[in-house]
Amino acid sequence: GAVVSQHPSRVICKSGTSVKIECRSLDFQATTMFWYRQFPKQSLMLMATSNEGSKATYEQGVEKDKFLINHASLTLSTLTVTSAHPEDSSFYICSARALRGTGDSYEQYFGPGTRLTVT
Amino acid sequence: GQNIDQPTEMTATEGAIVQINCTYQTSGFNGLFWYQQHAGEAPTFLSYNVLDGLEEKGRFSSFLSRSKGYSYLLLKELQMKDSASYLCAGMDSNYQLIWGAGTKLIIKP
Numbered sequence: 535g536a537v538v539s540q541h542p543s544r545v546i547c548k549s550g551t552s553v554k555i556e557c558r559s560l561d562f563q564a565t566t567m568f569w570y571r572q573f574p575k576q577s578l579m580l581m582a583t584s585n586e587g588s589k590a591t592y593e594q595g596v597e598k599d600k601f602l603i604n605h606a607s608l609t610l611s612t613l614t615v616t617s618a619h620p621e622d623s624s625f626y627i628c629s630a631r632a633l634r635g636t637g638d639s640y641e642q643y644f645g646p647g648t649r650l651t652v653t
Numbered sequence: 654g655q656n657i658d659q660p661t662e663m664t665a666t667e668g669a670i671v672q673i674n675c676t677y678q679t680s681g682f683n684g685l686f687w688y689q690q691h692a693g694e695a696p697t698f699l700s701y702n703v704l705d706g707l708e709e710k711g712r713f714s715s716f717l718s719r720s721k722g723y724s725y726l727l728l729k730e731l732q733m734k735d736s737a738s739y740l741c742a743g744m745d746s747n748y749q750l751i752w753g754a755g756t757k758l759i760i761k762p
Contacts, residue, residue, distance in 0.1 A: 577740065577754040578696070627695045640683065640748050644695040 537561055538630050540645030547618055547652055554614045555648045557628030563608035564630035568642060569601075572625045584611055618652040625649050655679050657753035659741045664759045665731055673726045673739050673756045681746020685717050685724045688740040690755065696740055699726065728758075736760045 537560040547553050557567060566585050570578045582598075584590035584605035592598045602614040611630075615622055626649075629642040656678045665671040677685065684703035688696035702708055702717035702724060714727040726739055738755040745751055 578752050580750075580752075583749070625693075640744060641686070641698055641701060642750065644688075644697065647695040649693075 536632075536641075536643045538564075538628065538643045538645040540628055540648055542648060543646060544649045545651070547650070549619055549652055550617055552614055552616045553618055553650060554612055555626055555628075555650075557611045557613070557630070557645050559609045559630040559632070559643070562630075562632045562643075564611075564632055565608065566631045567605055567611040568629045568631070569603060569611075569613050570627045570629065572627060572647075578627065581613075615650065618650070620652045623650055623652045655743075655745060655751045657741055657743055657751055659739075659753040659756045661754065662757045662759065664761060665728075667731055667733060667760055667762050669731050670727065670729050671731060671758065673728075673741075673758065675724045675726070675741035675753060677722050677724065677741070677743040677751070677753075679743040679745040679751055682719065683744040683746065683748055685715075686742040686744065686750065687715055687724075687726045688742065690738045690740055692737075699739075731760050733760050733762070 539558045541556045569581045572578050580593050581596045582590040582592045582603050584603050586605050586608050590603035605611040625647050627647040628645045631642050659675040686701050687699040689699050690696040700715035702715050707716045712729045717724045738757050740755045741753040742750040
C-alpha cells in the first residue's frame with residue numbers, strides 16, 4: 535500500500551513552454567502533498583505544500599506564479615512549470631501524506647520523480 | 654533556526670557495519686526519519702523514531718536520543734546495493750520535514 539505515482543517520468547521541453555507534472559496517490563487519500571526539487575548531488579528542497587481544496591503554501595524564494603500547484607482532489611496534485619527556462623531543469627519529486635488516525639507517523643510517501651530538461 | 658547535520662560522505666566495506674550519525678535542531682519535535690535515495694531515484698522510507706531508543710528492522714536499525722538531539726542509522730552486513738545517499742529528516746511542530754543534505758555511502762568490495 536501507500537503508492538504514489540508521478541507522470542511523466544521524463545520530459546524535455548523548449549524554453550518558454552509550460553510543463554505539467556501529475557502526482558497521484560493510488561491507494562490512499564492524501565490530505566497533504568509536497569513538491570520538492572533536487573539538483574544533482576544536492577539534497578531535497580521543498581518548494582511548496584498543498585492541502586486538498588486550498589491554496590498551496592510556497593517556500594521562500596519559490597515563485598508561485600511560475601510554479602503553479604493545484605491539489606484538486608484527495609488523490610491528485612499537479613505542478614505546472616510555466617515559461618520554463620534551462621535553469622528550471624531539475625528532478626522534481628512529489629510526496630503525499632495521509633493522516634490515518636492516532637499513532638500515525640506522518641510518513642511521506644514519495645513519487646518516483648520527474649526529470650525535467652529545458653532546452 | 655532549524656538544522657539537520659550529517660556527514661557528507663562515508664565509505665565502508667561489503668559485509669561490514671556502518672553507522673551514519675545525524676544531529677538535529679527543530680522547532681518542536683515530532684519524530685526523526687531516515688530515507689534511502691539511490692542516484693536518480695526518489696527517496697524511500699527506512700525508519701521513523703519518536704521515542705528514545707533503538708528500532709531494529711532487519712539489517713537496518715535506527716536510534717534516537719531526544720535529549721541530545723541525536724540519531725543514527727546503523728547498517729549491518731553491508732551489501733553493494735546499499736550504496737546510496739541516506740537522508741535524515743526531523744519533523745517539526747508543524748509536522749513539516751526538515752531535511753539534511755544526505756550522506757553518500759560508498760560500499761567497496
